[in-house]
Amino acid sequence: xxxxxxxxxxxxxxxxxxxxxAEVNGIRLxxxxxGQGDPLVLLGGWPQTWWQFNKIMPALARDHxxxxxxxxxxxxxxxxxxxxxKKTMARDIHELVRHLGHDRVHVAGHDIxxxxxxxxxxxxxxxxxxxxxxxxxxPDETLTGLTLLPRPDQHVDGDLTAGSRTYLWWFAFNQVRxxxxxxxxGRERDWIDALFDYMLLDPRxxxxxxxxxxxxxxxxxxxxxxGNAWYQTFTQDIEDGKDHGPLSMPVLALGGDHSNYxxxxxVLPGKGTDVRVEAIKDSGxxxxxxxxxxxxxxxxxxxx
Numbered sequence: 001x002x003x004x005x006x007x008x009x010x011x012x013x014x015x016x017x018x019x020x021x022a023e024v025n026g027i028r029l030x031x032x033x034x035g036q037g038d039p040l041v042l043l044g045g046w047p048q049t050w051w052q053f054n055k056i057m058p059a060l061a062r063d064h065x066x067x068x069x070x071x072x073x074x075x076x077x078x079x080x081x082x083x084x085x086k087k088t089m090a091r092d093i094h095e096l097v098r099h100l101g102h103d104r105v106h107v108a109g110h111d112i113x114x115x116x117x118x119x120x121x122x123x124x125x126x127x128x129x130x131x132x133x134x135x136x137x138x139p140d141e142t143l144t145g146l147t148l149l150p151r152p153d154q155h156v157d158g159d160l161t162a163g164s165r166t167y168l169w170w171f172a173f174n175q176v177r178x179x180x181x182x183x184x185x186g187r188e189r190d191w192i193d194a195l196f197d198y199m200l201l202d203p204r205x206x207x208x209x210x211x212x213x214x215x216x217x218x219x220x221x222x223x224x225x226x227g228n229a230w231y232q233t234f235t236q237d238i239e240d241g242k243d244h245g246p247l248s249m250p251v252l253a254l255g256g257d258h259s260n261y262x263x264x265x266x267v268l269p270g271k272g273t274d275v276r277v278e279a280i281k282d283s284g285x286x287x288x289x290x291x292x293x294x295x296x297x298x299x300x301x302x303x304x
Contacts, residue, residue, distance in 0.1 A: 001076055001216060001217050003019070005213075005216075006030060006076045007019040009032075009051055009054070010032045013057055014058040015057060015058045015066070016034045016061075017034030017057065017061070019032050019076070020032070020033065024092060024096045024098075024099050025092045027072055027077070027080060027083065027092060028077065028078040029069060029071075029077045029092060029096055030070040030075060030077045031050070031068065031070065032050050032057075032068045033065065033067045033100075034061050034065075034066055035057075035060065035061025035064055036064075037062075037063045037064040038064055038065065038105075038106060038129075039064065039065045039067060039097070039106065040060060040065065040066050040067065040105065040107075040108065041068075041093060041097065041106070041107045041108070042057070042060075042067065042068040042069065042109075043069055043071060043093065043107065043108070043109035043110070043112075043113030043114070043116050043117050044068070044069075044071070044074070044111065044112075044113045045109075045110050045111020045113045045136070046111060046227050046230060046231075047195065047214055047217075048074075048111075049075030049076075049213070050069060050074075050075060051075075051213055052286070052288060052289060053110075054210075055289055055292035056292045056296050059292075059296045059300070060299065060300070063300065063303075064303065067096075067100065067105075069093060069096065071089055071112065071116060072084065072092050073223075073226025073229060074226070075217050079225070079226040084226070084229035084230050084232070085233045085240065086118075086237045087119050087123055089116045089119070090116050090117075090119035090120035090123055090124065091124075093107075093116060093120055094120055104126070104128070104129045105127065105128065106129050106130045106131075106303045107131050108133075109132070109133060109136075110134035110135060110286075110287065111134070111285070112230045114133040114134055114136040114137060114138075115136060117131060118131065118133060118137055118244075119138055119237075119240070119244075121247050121249060121251075122138070122241075122243075122247060125247070130249055130250045130251075130252070130302065131249055131252070132252045132254065132302060132303075133251065133254070134254050134255075134287050134288070134295070135254065135255050135256055135259055135285050135287055137268055138237065138244070139234045139237040139238045142263075144238075146168055146171070147167065170231075171231060171234075174228040175231060177228075180224050180225075181224045181225055184218075184224055185221065188219045189212065189215040192211050192214050192215045192218070193211060196286070199284050200284045200286055200290060201256070201258045201290060202284075205286070205289050205290040206286060206289050210289075246271065246272050246273050247271055247273070248272070248273060249272075250302070251268070251274060251275040252275075252278065252298065252299075252302045253268050254278055254279075254295065254298055255278075255279060255280065256280050256285055256291075257279045257280065257281050257283060258283060259284045261278075264277050265277045276302075278298055280294050280295065281294065
């Protein structure tokens with residue numbers, strides 16, 4: 001999204017939010033901040049921007065200085081050719097925090113943003129006071145066990161939306177270099193709709209206006225390429241994750257009960273010394289938009 005759009009969106013939220021750019025770690029990052037209190041960094045995912053937190057930012061801003069960041073390659077941030085391993089993206093955020101004058105912050109990430117948040121906690125533990133992961137965790141070897149197709153006995157008859165689990169077809173699609181930019185050009189709203197309708201329990205929770213904003217944010221070849229690059233580094237991310245020690249700070253994981261709660265509950269307790277996993281009821285993958293009040297309650301209690 002362009003600077004004027006980001007500025008207008010930021011100003012539309014209660015809490016005195018404003019839009020900014022910062023040069024950190026050799027890259028220009030866009031972020032929106034507002035509110036008062038202990039700093040809380042929000043990191044979003046694909047195919048969205050900082051705006052995915054718009055329903056929860058005003059409430060969180062009552063107790064926190066909220067800083068919602070467009071990751072490297074996202075929205076109003078720069079889209080370089082390289083640097084999409086989560087360790088590098090985590091350093092982006094670490095240096096942004098320092099640039100803003102903070103020593104320690106709370107961090108909450110969703111989707112790709114959760115991967116970056118967990119990497120930041122592992123690689124810069126002195127900066128992260130508490131960590132919240134929404135519906136995703138950092139890539140590890142469990143990713144290699146995920147399937148793109150249902151088993152024959154699941155009887156979905158070729159319709160991936162008919163099964164009881166999510167088949168991550170875009171994980172493979174986004175690995176193909178150079179082709180998605182060509183195939184998706186001019187069809188941004190079509191593929192945005194397809195993904196949201198597949199991953200949302202209630203498709204109405206992300207409306208036309210928001211879908212149009214996201215479609216515009218991914219309407220350039222560079223934006224598609226950069227978003228794909230977050231997935232193309234998963235092999236290196238898995239290797240980097242092998243060096244992560246147990247997370248020492250308190251960790252809260254929130255998973256949609258119709259999405260990744262069970263998966264997170266089976267994997268994350270072994271990743272840290274103080275890990276709690278909670279289910280967000282009646283939600284698919286996009287927790288902050290499907291169940292914003294429940295997410296605010298959980299985060300407010302955890303970060304208090």
